[in-house]
Amino acid sequence: MALHRYTCRPYRGPEDHDAMAAVRLGCAEWDRIDAGSVVEGLPTAADIAKACAESEDPHENQILVHYQGEGEGEGEGEGEGVVVGYSTIRWWEERDGTWLYLHRGYLLPGHRGQGIGSAMLDWAENRIRRLVREHGTGRTAVFGANATAGEADTTALLLAGGYRRVFSLVELELADLRTLPGANPLPAGVRLGAVEPDDYRAAWSAVVDSYADAAHTRTWPYERFLATAATAAKASPTCWRAAWDGDRLAGVALCSVHHRRDRAVGEVEELSVRAESRRRGLGRALLLDGLRCLRDHGARTARLYTGTANPYRSYDLYESVGFRRRNEYVRYRKPIEN
Numbered sequence: 001m002a003l004h005r006y007t008c009r010p011y012r013g014p015e016d017h018d019a020m021a022a023v024r025l026g027c028a029e030w031d032r033i034d035a036g037s038v039v040e041g042l043p044t045a046a047d048i049a050k051a052c053a054e055s056e057d058p059h060e061n062q063i064l065v066h067y068q069g070e071g072e073g074e075g076e077g078e079g080e081g082v083v084v085g086y087s088t089i090r091w092w093e094e095r096d097g098t099w100l101y102l103h104r105g106y107l108l109p110g111h112r113g114q115g116i117g118s119a120m121l122d123w124a125e126n127r128i129r130r131l132v133r134e135h136g137t138g139r140t141a142v143f144g145a146n147a148t149a150g151e152a153d154t155t156a157l158l159l160a161g162g163y164r165r166v167f168s169l170v171e172l173e174l175a176d177l178r179t180l181p182g183a184n185p186l187p188a189g190v191r192l193g194a195v196e197p198d199d200y201r202a203a204w205s206a207v208v209d210s211y212a213d214a215a216h217t218r219t220w221p222y223e224r225f226l227a228t229a230a231t232a233a234k235a236s237p238t239c240w241r242a243a244w245d246g247d248r249l250a251g252v253a254l255c256s257v258h259h260r261r262d263r264a265v266g267e268v269e270e271l272s273v274r275a276e277s278r279r280r281g282l283g284r285a286l287l288l289d290g291l292r293c294l295r296d297h298g299a300r301t302a303r304l305y306t307g308t309a310n311p312y313r314s315y316d317l318y319e320s321v322g323f324r325r326r327n328e329y330v331r332y333r334k335p336i337e338n
Contacts, residue, residue: 005069006116007080008123011052011062017045019064019083023106024048030109032150034327036260038267038303039171040148061089061131063123067111084108087120089127091135092218095211099137100218101128101336102144105154117157132336142333149328163332167216170315171305172323177266177295181321183288187245187280192289195240195252200229202249203242210272214307216331232256239266239293243273243282250277253290257299266294268304271314283317291321305329 021044027033028042035042043051052058068081085107093099103124107117125143132141145163147154174180186192195203204225211217232240232254239255251273258265268290273283294302304323306314 004114005081006065006067006084006111006114006119008063008065008120009080010060011058011064011086013052013059014049016064016083016086017048017052020048020086021045023083023085023108026108027106031148031153033148034171036173036265036301036303037171037327038258038265039169039305039327039329040146041260055088055090058088061127063087063120065107065111065116065120084111085116085120087124089124089131091128091131095217095219096215097140098216099132099135099141100144100333101131101141102146103128104146109153112153117153118161121157121161129336138336141336143336145332147330147332149330155330158332161334163334166331166333168308168328168330169305170308170325171303171327171329172315172318173326174291174302174321174323176322177291177299177302179322180288180291180295183285184281186285187282190243190245190250190280190282190285192241192243192285194238195242195254197229199242199249200226203240203252203254206249206252206274207254207270207272209274239290239297241286241289241293243277243286245277245282250274251282251286253286255290255294255302257294257297263300264298266291266297266299266302268302271304283314284321287317287321 024043028035033042052062055061063086064083065085066081067084085105087103087105089101089103091099091101105117105120105124107120128143132138143163145158147158201222204222208220229240239257241253241255242249243251252270253268254270255266255268258267268287271283271287273286291302304318306318
């Protein structure tokens, strides 16, 4: 890609993380980015380093866009100019067998409207087509892209490129964990406690089963659950909470603490109650128990996100304990034509 004074190159590694973080910071005000988001906030260079380390082949599946203005010569980046944008690609299989190839592009506002965003989109789609051929997933693969409600430029670019909205997530915030309401009495025979290693498979099953009828959900193999548990155990082991009905695990609240710049933010990552145990107040009891644990581990606020089409009216539950809407994250898709 080379448009006028713009060029692109593959991601090189740690040397790029500060520039990538600077692009995200430079987009924040224009795109109305919620810096405290646990879905897609305002990452530091360390956050970007972690994301790159967890991605597959980032040197092939990320590009950085440079701009060289008038009078810029040799110097930083060996004359390449300054980084003004970047694109990433990742992929996964959904429960119905669909392979989603998700691309995400970020471009500083002052460099939009010149065809750069379209060129970044073309790069992502061409790279994804090659990946689909390599992976042999062409029968069910689709393009995917995200945009927040505030990202008007990205939304317009995707719609013009043939993408269509398929669902959205709403992120909610509880602004002060000191104001939690009191808990209702538990039903007879029900107790709450920490999720211990011996409970992991039952906890995993409770979460996976709760998504049995949900569309557009990613597969969550038990091995990935164990990796998530290992990470959670290092940060806040007692913030994974469970409800037992007799000897049977009836539901879980999987919560963790994130350290965001100058404060600790709690996240309710999963709240799942088995179908036969619903409508008994276990969801509210688990939620409040998890939030108290987050507070006890230093979190001042809490976040969570849920689908706008959630059939279990979980939105009402979250609002009842003090959560309020902060942002909406929209997923777009487009068929991959051979």
